Amino acid sequence: MAQPLPVMFLADADGDWQVERISPVSGECLLPASGLTMIEGDSEADADGGVWCLRGVTSNPRYTIGAELKKLTSVSPLLGRREASCAALIPIKKSEVWWAMAQDERRAVFEESSHHIARSIKYLPAVARRLHHARDLGEPFDFLTWFEFAPEHRNAFEDLVGELRNTEEWIYVEREVDIRLARD
Amino acid sequence: MAQPLPVMFLADADGDWQVERISPVSGECLLPASGLTMIEGDSEADADGGVWCLRGVTSNPRYTIGAELKKLTSVSPLLGRREASCAALIPIKKSEVWWAMAQDERRAVFEESSHHIARSIKYLPAVARRLHHARDLGEPFDFLTWFEFAPEHRNAFEDLVGELRNTEEWIYVEREVDIRLARD
Numbered sequence: 449m450a451q452p453l454p455v456m457f458l459a460d461a462d463g464d465w466q467v468e469r470i471s472p473v474s475g476e477c478l479l480p481a482s483g484l485t486m487i488e489g490d491s492e493a494d495a496d497g498g499v500w501c502l503r504g505v506t507s508n509p510r511y512t513i514g515a516e517l518k519k520l521t522s523v524s525p526l527l528g529r530r531e532a533s534c535a536a537l538i539p540i541k542k543s544e545v546w547w548a549m550a551q552d553e554r555r556a557v558f559e560e561s562s563h564h565i566a567r568s569i570k571y572l573p574a575v576a577r578r579l580h581h582a583r584d585l586g587e588p589f590d591f592l593t594w595f596e597f598a599p600e601h602r603n604a605f606e607d608l609v610g611e612l613r614n615t616e617e618w619i620y621v622e623r624e625v626d627i628r629l630a631r632d
Numbered sequence: 633m634a635q636p637l638p639v640m641f642l643a644d645a646d647g648d649w650q651v652e653r654i655s656p657v658s659g660e661c662l663l664p665a666s667g668l669t670m671i672e673g674d675s676e677a678d679a680d681g682g683v684w685c686l687r688g689v690t691s692n693p694r695y696t697i698g699a700e701l702k703k704l705t706s707v708s709p710l711l712g713r714r715e716a717s718c719a720a721l722i723p724i725k726k727s728e729v730w731w732a733m734a735q736d737e738r739r740a741v742f743e744e745s746s747h748h749i750a751r752s753i754k755y756l757p758a759v760a761r762r763l764h765h766a767r768d769l770g771e772p773f774d775f776l777t778w779f780e781f782a783p784e785h786r787n788a789f790e791d792l793v794g795e796l797r798n799t800e801e802w803i804y805v806e807r808e809v810d811i812r813l814a815r816d
Contacts, residue, residue: 450728452768490770505768510694513736544634552697555735584636584689584768586674 453506455580456487457537457592460498465535465629473613475541475623484537484629486594502539504580504592511555516565523572532576532596535629536605539582539589546620547583562615571608574601589623637690639764640671641721641776644682649719649813657797659725659807668721668813670778686723688764688776695739700749707756716760716780719813720789723766723773730804731767746799755792758785773807 459467463483470478481499509517546554558564568577576596583590597605609626612618643651647667654662665683693701730738742748752761760780767774781789793810796802 452770454770505770507768508731509735512734514734517734547692550696550698550701551693551735551739581768584691584765586636586638586689 453488454490455504455506455592455594457502457504457594458485458487458498459483459500460485465631468628468630469626471626471628473624473626474621478539478625478627484627502537502582502589502592503585503587504582504589505585506578507581511558512565516559516569519569520565520572523569525573525576527576527578527594527596529576529596529598531598533631534597534599534602534605535631536595536609537627537629538593538595538609539623539625539627540591540593540621541589541623542591542620543622557617557620562612562617564612564615564617567611567615568608571601571604574598575605575608637672638674639688639690639776639778641686641688641778642669642671642682643667643684644669649815652812652814653810655810655812657808657810658805662723662809662811668811686721686766686773686776687769687771688766688773689769690762691765695742696749700743700753703753704749704756707753709757709760711760711762711778711780713760713780713782715782717815718781718783718786718789719815720779720793721811721813722777722779722793723807723809723811724775724777724805725773725807726775726804727806741801741804746796746801748796748799748801751795751799752792755785755788758782759789759792 459478459481460483461481463481463485465484465486467480467482467484470480479499512520549557559566574597578594580592580594581590582592595605643662643665644667645665647665647669649668649670651664651666651668654664663683696704733741743750752759758781762778764776764778765774766776779789
């Protein structure tokens with residue numbers, strides 16, 4: 449676990465990734481844009497342009513226990529694989545009820561009931577994933593999850609997203625936007 | 633649990649609190665200053681002045697389980713009590729080894745071994761406490777803990793701080809500064 453990495457997602461007319469669609473899942477959607485760029489590191493200067501800009505930071509694991517962390521680390525690929533020309537950015541905001549819950553209560557919903565880690569690990573290494581925390585930064589979303597996968601794993605990714613949205617954990621999701629991306 | 637509250641601690645020649653001493657506990661100390669002001673809410677404009685400025689944000693509980701949270705909530709006083717004319721700000725940075733540990737491993741050190749919550753709760757409501765998270769903000773410290781107490785509880789506060797510094801958890805503290813304050 450390195451130092452937290454600040455990451456900015458900048459939506460604009462152009463970008464490193466072409467936006468295929470921006471779909472509202474729960475609550476207010478984000479404005480349409482045709483390009484998206486992920487900017488790693490501190491870059492306040494870039495935040496002014498663009499149609500919208502979301503910021504997050506990679507951080508330490510919040511629910512993952514030792515055995516899960518070991519397994520995740522062993523099968524998680526790096527981002528930027530040549531064949532992974534599909535991506536998704538899924539910003540999520542959870543309810544105040546979720547955030548008021550104690551650590552063991554959130555963990556019980558997250559994993560013991562919803563199997564968030566167990567479900568996700570089945571899709572590794574096909575679907576690379578990086579979680580960015582945003583709530584403590586005063587951002588409109590609590591989490592920005594970034595996924596990268598090859599075109600042949602599009603259906604697998606749909607399965608993963610569909611599974612998670614049917615869990616008890618998702619009762620606490622009050623805003624969610626699903627942004628699908630591709631690059632040449 | 634309300635929305636995360638951004639809080640800034642601004643050290644300068646003057647301030648709402650008079651600085652009694654700034655003591656290095658581990659690692660590099662902070663520069664001397666004679667006054668300190670705690671500023672709640674967003675206030676980027678104020679960050680330019682001052683001898684030093686530390687920022688943090690209140691957030692959701694990270695280790696506290698349900699029974700502990702219930703007990704803590706029932707005995708925790710608000711800040712700003714008239715009789716609480718003594719305060720302390722203790723900024724802490726933990727090691728990379730700490731942050732690389734899984735959630736259950738950190739919880740085991742934090743509470744099952746070090747009894748961080750059980751020790752602290754004994755000093756409530758005498759010693760009011762508010763934790764601010766700073767690591768994900770890119771700040772030099774990971775946590776800024778703020779304490780307020782009446783002069784007759786000075787010794788109790790020394791006991792609390794001394795107890796915690798002797799725990800297994802403190803093996804992972806690589807930088808700590810102890811700032812003591814008073815107001816009229």
